[in-house]
Amino acid sequence: MEHNHSTKYKKNSLSLVGAVSMGTAVIIGAGIFALTGQIAELGGRWFPMAFLVAAIVTAFSAYAYVKMSNAYPSAGGIAMFLEKAYGRGTITAASALLMYFSMVINESLVARTFGTYSLQLFDVDHIDWLVPMLGVGLLLFALAINISGNRAIGMFSLVMATLKIGGIAIFGVIGLWLAGLSFDNDQVMPAPISGSGGFLAAVALAILAYKGFTTITNSGSEIVDPHRNVGRAIIISIGICVVVYFLVALAVSMNLSLPDIIKAKNFALAEAARPAFGEFGLWFTVALAVIATVSGVIASAFAVSRMLAMLTDMKLVPHRHFGMSGSIQTHTLVYTIALAMFLTVFFDLSRIASLGVIFYLVMDIVVQWGVFRYLRKEIKASSFILLTAILMDILVLGAFLKIKAQSDMLVIYVSIIAIALVFAGERFFMHWNSTEEKKHTNVNS
Numbered sequence: 001m002e003h004n005h006s007t008k009y010k011k012n013s014l015s016l017v018g019a020v021s022m023g024t025a026v027i028i029g030a031g032i033f034a035l036t037g038q039i040a041e042l043g044g045r046w047f048p049m050a051f052l053v054a055a056i057v058t059a060f061s062a063y064a065y066v067k068m069s070n071a072y073p074s075a076g077g078i079a080m081f082l083e084k085a086y087g088r089g090t091i092t093a094a095s096a097l098l099m100y101f102s103m104v105i106n107e108s109l110v111a112r113t114f115g116t117y118s119l120q121l122f123d124v125d126h127i128d129w130l131v132p133m134l135g136v137g138l139l140l141f142a143l144a145i146n147i148s149g150n151r152a153i154g155m156f157s158l159v160m161a162t163l164k165i166g167g168i169a170i171f172g173v174i175g176l177w178l179a180g181l182s183f184d185n186d187q188v189m190p191a192p193i194s195g196s197g198g199f200l201a202a203v204a205l206a207i208l209a210y211k212g213f214t215t216i217t218n219s220g221s222e223i224v225d226p227h228r229n230v231g232r233a234i235i236i237s238i239g240i241c242v243v244v245y246f247l248v249a250l251a252v253s254m255n256l257s258l259p260d261i262i263k264a265k266n267f268a269l270a271e272a273a274r275p276a277f278g279e280f281g282l283w284f285t286v287a288l289a290v291i292a293t294v295s296g297v298i299a300s301a302f303a304v305s306r307m308l309a310m311l312t313d314m315k316l317v318p319h320r321h322f323g324m325s326g327s328i329q330t331h332t333l334v335y336t337i338a339l340a341m342f343l344t345v346f347f348d349l350s351r352i353a354s355l356g357v358i359f360y361l362v363m364d365i366v367v368q369w370g371v372f373r374y375l376r377k378e379i380k381a382s383s384f385i386l387l388t389a390i391l392m393d394i395l396v397l398g399a400f401l402k403i404k405a406q407s408d409m410l411v412i413y414v415s416i417i418a419i420a421l422v423f424a425g426e427r428f429f430m431h432w433n434s435t436e437e438k439k440h441t442n443v444n445s
Contacts, residue, residue, distance in 0.1 A: 016229045016232060019223050020237050023215065024212075024237050024240055027209065027211075027212035027241045028168065028241060028296065032168065032244065032245055032248050032269065033267075034266075034349060035206065036261075037262060037264060037266060037268035038265050038349075038350060039051070039205050040202075040261045040262060041261075041265055042202035043199050043201075043202030043203075047249065048246060048253055050202040051206050051242070052246055053203045054204075054206030055238065055241075055242040055245075057203065057389075057393070058211075058238060059238065061368065061389045061392075063381070063389065064368055064381065064385075064389065067379045067380070068217075068371065070230065071378070072084060077216075077307055078096060078099050078217055078307070078363075078367065079316065082367065084370075084375060086370050088314065089430060090427045090430050093317065093426040094426040095363050096307070097426060098359050098419065098422060099307070099360070100304060100308055102355075102356050102363065104340050105343060105352055105355050107139070107142075107297055107340040108135070108347065109349065109353055110293045111138050112135045113289065114135055114138045114293035115132065115134035115135045116131055116266045116349070117290065118289075119131065120270045120282065120286055121286055132345045136345065138293065140341075141297075142294075142337065143301065146305065146333050163291050167287075168247075168288055171251065171269070171273070171285065172247030172248040172250065172251045173251075197399050197403060200396050200399030201396070201402070201403040203396050205354075207357070207361070208353060208356050208360060211356075212296075216230060216303070217234070248269065252269060256275070269285050269289065270285045270286055273285040304336050305335075308335065309327075309332045312328050312332065317429070319331070351410075354415075359415070361396070362397070364389075364393055365397075372386040372387060372390070
């Protein structure tokens with residue numbers, strides 16, 4: 001029995017509202033729940049401002065993606081942008097693969113967050129294996145939903161995004177109101193890692209909370225009127241998340257002392273809900289976390305698997321069916337979920353987030369430079385904005401690496417080795433694939 005393994009993209013299967021829902025689902029799924037405590041640990045008493053500064057950095061970065069999406073909407077998204085800039089070579093393939101890995105890392109981050117928050121309702125502190133087990137269960141659920149198709153994903157994302165954005169906004173507003181809108185929390189002291197370096201490192205981590213907007217670019221060929229709506233969806237998604245993040249960060253900072261936030265850094269929102277809302281607040285926050293993480297993983301798996309499928313179609317990565325039926329999209333979905341499950345089981349939240357930051361910022365610098373060097377005139381992009389985005393990326397990445405060098409060199413070692421392996425592996429594959437294509441051409445000629 002033969003199977004059709006070709007990649008298929010359903011034109012006009014995602015509306016502007018659906019694209020925004022998917023974008024916010026991915027962004028909020030990881031950011032505010034998984035990273036607030038870690039950002040507070042790095043940024044100190046001013047950690048809510050880190051979310052605002054990160055939004056500014058993200059806005060400069062997003063400019064290139066919006067301009068490229070308007071000019072070249074594609075299911076390949078970032079991979080297609082890189083190819084337009086650098087051609088079909090090692091830089092394009094390796095950088096696109098770094099983006100893919102950063103997205104998979106984000107999925108495992110969200111999956112572990114789901115497990116961490118879910119367990120706050122039970123007295124199971126000493127059963128460490130439950131967090132990755134629950135995360136793996138969520139990833140399997142995301143696999144099942146994604147196999148059902150775009151229409152189910154769009155409707156699910158819309159409902160979940162509406163619930164969680166409304167709920168998280170309520171959390172932020174009521175939390176501020178109960179705290180008396182006072183910024184004079186005497187318990188909030190500078191973080192153990194202080195100064196401008198610590199704050200910039202916090203900004204780098206906060207950027208990871210916004211990077212989900214890039215998943216929208218990977219569905220360019222499926223969004224209605226993509227030349228206009230891909231860029232609109234990116235701008236709207238980031239705008240919504242800026243407001244939500246800042247409100248919640250302020251509410252957390254006013255209801256918990258900094259030491260308490262750091263102590264509960266993997267579930268800071270749940271902990272902040274106790275003094276603000278009582279026992280009901282804990283249940284409310286955990287419910288929001290479950291909604292946010294479930295929708296985030298589902299939306300992310302949808303976009304990431306599409307990106308890997310496009311890389312396969314572009315012959316930038318090797319692909320094997322391993323006996324599976326269905327299209328390449330189905331195969332890449334399985335591979336994506338399997339890799340996310342591996343990371344969920346073997347890495348903790350802090351290291352997963354750190355790897356995601358490094359991979360994403362390195363990839364983004366490559367994209368920004370490619371657009372500035374080769375495409376800015378073609379797409380009528382501002383040189384000043386592109387160069388500013390590169391400078392900001394380098395600044396916050398440097399600060400983040402400096403902090404990690406003081407506290408967790410293993411993350412840096414793993415990142416360097418992984419990036420080197422990606423570039424070396426892609427160089428070998430591109431050379432081998434080019435040789436095979438030449439042989440095939442010679443045989444047929």
